[in-house]
Amino acid sequence: MTTNKRGFAQEVWDFFCSLKLSIFLLIGLALVSIIGTVIPQGPQREYLATLSETKIKLYSSLGFFDMYHSWWFILLLYLLTLNLICCSIKRLPRVWKVVSEPVKVMDDNFEKSLSNVKEFKLKGSKEELKDRMVSFLKAEFAEPVITEQGGEYHLFAQKHPWCRLGVYVVHLSIIIVFIGALVGSFFGYKAYVNIPEGGSVSQVQTNSGKVIDLGFDVRCEKFSVSFYDTGAPKEFKSILSVTDKGQPVPGLQHVPIIVNDPLTYKGITFYQSSYGQSDEGVSYYLTVRNRNGGQPVKLKARQGERLALPGGAFVSVMEATMDVRPFMRGFDGPGAQVEFTPAGGNPQPFVILSDKYESFNAQHGGDLVLTFDGMDQKFFTGLQVAKDPGVWVVWLGCFLMVVGICMAFFMSHKRVWARVSDAGVTLGGSASKNPTGFEIAFDELVEKLNKL
Amino acid sequence: MSSSSLFNVTMIVYMVSTCIFFAFLASRNKTVGALGTYAALFGFAVQTAAIGMRWKESYDMGHGHAPLSNLFESVVFFSWTIVMIFLLIDFKYKYRAIGFFVMPFALFGMAWAQLSLDSNIEPLVPALQSNWLVYHVITCFLGYAAFAVACGISIMYLIRERMEQGGGNAQAGGLLSMFPSIKILDDLNYKAIMIGFPLLTLGIVTGAAWANYAWGTYWSWDPKETWSLIVWFVYAAFLHARITRGWVGRRAAILSVIGFAATIFCYLGVNLFLSGLHSYGK
Numbered sequence: 001m002t003t004n005k006r007g008f009a010q011e012v013w014d015f016f017c018s019l020k021l022s023i024f025l026l027i028g029l030a031l032v033s034i035i036g037t038v039i040p041q042g043p044q045r046e047y048l049a050t051l052s053e054t055k056i057k058l059y060s061s062l063g064f065f066d067m068y069h070s071w072w073f074i075l076l077l078y079l080l081t082l083n084l085i086c087c088s089i090k091r092l093p094r095v096w097k098v099v100s101e102p103v104k105v106m107d108d109n110f111e112k113s114l115s116n117v118k119e120f121k122l123k124g125s126k127e128e129l130k131d132r133m134v135s136f137l138k139a140e141f142a143e144p145v146i147t148e149q150g151g152e153y154h155l156f157a158q159k160h161p162w163c164r165l166g167v168y169v170v171h172l173s174i175i176i177v178f179i180g181a182l183v184g185s186f187f188g189y190k191a192y193v194n195i196p197e198g199g200s201v202s203q204v205q206t207n208s209g210k211v212i213d214l215g216f217d218v219r220c221e222k223f224s225v226s227f228y229d230t231g232a233p234k235e236f237k238s239i240l241s242v243t244d245k246g247q248p249v250p251g252l253q254h255v256p257i258i259v260n261d262p263l264t265y266k267g268i269t270f271y272q273s274s275y276g277q278s279d280e281g282v283s284y285y286l287t288v289r290n291r292n293g294g295q296p297v298k299l300k301a302r303q304g305e306r307l308a309l310p311g312g313a314f315v316s317v318m319e320a321t322m323d324v325r326p327f328m329r330g331f332d333g334p335g336a337q338v339e340f341t342p343a344g345g346n347p348q349p350f351v352i353l354s355d356k357y358e359s360f361n362a363q364h365g366g367d368l369v370l371t372f373d374g375m376d377q378k379f380f381t382g383l384q385v386a387k388d389p390g391v392w393v394v395w396l397g398c399f400l401m402v403v404g405i406c407m408a409f410f411m412s413h414k415r416v417w418a419r420v421s422d423a424g425v426t427l428g429g430s431a432s433k434n435p436t437g438f439e440i441a442f443d444e445l446v447e448k449l450n451k452l
Numbered sequence: 453m454s455s456s457s458l459f460n461v462t463m464i465v466y467m468v469s470t471c472i473f474f475a476f477l478a479s480r481n482k483t484v485g486a487l488g489t490y491a492a493l494f495g496f497a498v499q500t501a502a503i504g505m506r507w508k509e510s511y512d513m514g515h516g517h518a519p520l521s522n523l524f525e526s527v528v529f530f531s532w533t534i535v536m537i538f539l540l541i542d543f544k545y546k547y548r549a550i551g552f553f554v555m556p557f558a559l560f561g562m563a564w565a566q567l568s569l570d571s572n573i574e575p576l577v578p579a580l581q582s583n584w585l586v587y588h589v590i591t592c593f594l595g596y597a598a599f600a601v602a603c604g605i606s607i608m609y610l611i612r613e614r615m616e617q618g619g620g621n622a623q624a625g626g627l628l629s630m631f632p633s634i635k636i637l638d639d640l641n642y643k644a645i646m647i648g649f650p651l652l653t654l655g656i657v658t659g660a661a662w663a664n665y666a667w668g669t670y671w672s673w674d675p676k677e678t679w680s681l682i683v684w685f686v687y688a689a690f691l692h693a694r695i696t697r698g699w700v701g702r703r704a705a706i707l708s709v710i711g712f713a714a715t716i717f718c719y720l721g722v723n724l725f726l727s728g729l730h731s732y733g734k
Contacts, residue, residue, distance in 0.1 A: 019696050026689035030682045030714070037675040037726055068673045181671075190669060228515070228575045236578055259578035260666045271668050272578075386668025394670060398657040405650045 016086040025080045036067035084171045095164050104147045104156040106417035106428050116429040116442040130420045155418040166407030176397035183390030191385040195220035196278045197378050204385045217243040223379040231325040236272050238381040274382030284317045285373040312343030320375050336372040458502035463562040465495035473552035477630050485548030496535045515575035520589040524569040531561030533597035547632045553604035584662035592655030596715050598648030602641050603712035606705035609637040641708050649687050656680050675726040679718035686711040
């Protein structure tokens with residue numbers, strides 16, 4: 001009965017240690033990950049409308065709409081973690097023994113297991129040969145350890161023994177990355193906030209809808225956006241200031257924040273993410289002149305305000321921009337969409353531009369020619385807010401992963417043994433990786449020793 | 453001389469190099485094989501100059517940036533990295549026949565870029581204005597290129613294995629003598645992936661670092677990110693599979709070809725078919 005139990009436990013243990021499970025999980029994870037790249041995650045209404053009702057039911061019951069957080073995907077990740085922990089526990093002691101307790105004596109049995117062995121008939125006493133071999137190995141390979149046994153000297157030298165641990169460093173690094181991700185998800189948050197120019201906030205709303213007190217104030221002094229000639233955006237820039245308990249924080253006053261250059265205070269980072277025009281407090285500047293002569297009149301309009309024009313007409317500005325390039329090919333400068341109501345007529349919507357395009361402006365407005373001179377534009381800046389105390393753990397994991405991979409792939413544990421007796425020297429060697437490469441190095445060593 | 457005409461020269465030289473490698477397989481003449489490598493090396497030099505010139509041209513236009521920002525530039529750079537990794541392996545191991553299975557990837561890239569992609573030099577949108585662009589793109593594409601070379605070697609493996617099993621007629625026997633042995637092809641496949649895997653890992657890490665710096669999220673399961681992880685899983689499986697006996701040789705070669713197919717989908721498929729952060733393909 002007990003043997004049965006142990007047999008079952010042993011089987012479970014072997015199952016979780018097995019390399020087949022690793023390969024199955026890695027390929028399985030690769031395959032199921034594809035689902036989430038084909039089905040949009042956290043889908044929009046437009047996508048859902050393209051699906052039949054049964055499909056929607058099926059997909060949501062399988063968790064396909066938030067696949068990477070579904071219980072079965074997380075389970076696969078946990079299984080992979082368990083697998084690599086078990087695997088490492090099983091193999092590490094053996095590898096550790098090779099690293100920490102090297103075989104220092106090359107006896108006959110061990111010699112047979114080596115693929116690189118060479119015997120030399122050398123003149124001189126055992127002691128003389130030993131000293132020569134020690135200085136030779138020290139110069140050409142690595143400092144040897146000397147063991148005296150059975151009337152012979154055994155020399156052992158090695159290079160990079162710890163690189164055998166590389167693969168376990170990689171395994172550990174993956175666990176560290178996971179820990180970092182968990183720390184981030186438990187103790188951090190992602191949020192979003194809009195701040196109008198001149199306004200400030202002390203709270204943000206997380207992506208899950210929770211309101212969080214920052215514990216300080218962030219003020220948007222100014223926001224600006226610039227474009228290339230092609231109309232493509234060039235730069236979004238917010239000027240931010242941080243105030244803590246009513247006191248301006250030194251060094252964080254009027255700091256420019258652009259995409260790829262965030263602001264961090266007390267572990268909370270603000271990223272330039274989006275922007276928009278703030279509707280409040282905008283003033284539009286227009287010029288009106290009569291085609292038949294007379295002085296042009298300068299006007300100022302507020303958002304939604306209906307302006308009376310000379311001759312009984314009205315105009316109101318619907319929307320406006322300081323740069324029409326993204327919207328109208330071949331034009332630049334300020335532009336406005338206006339609703340013009342001629343005296344006693346019906347409202348006519350049209351676009352007016354700056355005085356650079358007077359012939360364009362003259363196409364509408366009856367007797368009047370309207371020109372848009374610009375606006376006092378107010379923006380709000382959209383900031384992504386993130387707090388992630390686990391991010392440094394993740395970077396540590398990434399660093400270890402790269403180091404571990406380099407150790408595992410590019411370095412080799414090379415060992416050389418020499419048995420010195422009165423009859424001569426026997427040289428043996430082995431490497432944990434790239435046997436052909438080591439064979440060449442070993443042959444070079446043999447050649448140099450022959451010349452000695 | 454503009455970068456564009458130099459890119460044309462590059463394309464022609466890569467075509468010539470591919471033809472010479474084919475002639476090498478047919479003639480079994482060592483000099484011909486060496487000529488193929490020299491042609492590839494010359495093309496590589498021309499392409500290096502062309503990329504440098506395009507870099508300078510973008511500065512002359514007033515919005516200087518490394519030529520790694522749109523689909524045209526990335527395809528050209530991919531082709532450059534493939535030739536670089538090929539030349540490294542060629543100079544180290546001198547198995548010339550590999551050229552015939554790798555240079556076509558580089559040739560195809562150049563031909564596609566020159567014939568049908570928009571080669572205008574565009575200024576960088578805000579999200580791309582970062583030094584991380586350079587680190588991220590270089591590491592990723594060097595990784596992709598190593599996988600391309602591994603794929604070429606795996607195709608050779610599969611061909612050679614099939615011909616050996618078929619008993620081999622005289623003609624096939626002649627061609628076989630140009631191929632490295634099955635054992636060496638298996639080993640080279642592993643070595644190329646050994647170069648590619650750390651680079652892909654670095655590429656993913658630099659991408660994550662950049663995303664964290666730009667948006668505050670190092671991983672958001674964006675299709676591109678997910679596909680890079682899929683590719684990473686496939687090659688991680690490949691590396692683990694080698695430790696168990698049953699997964700060397702044919703299975704390893706097939707896994708390497710599948711891995712490269714996933715790589716290509718990660719590079720192009722995601723941009724062309726799926727939506728996400730890396731939308732430079734559109």
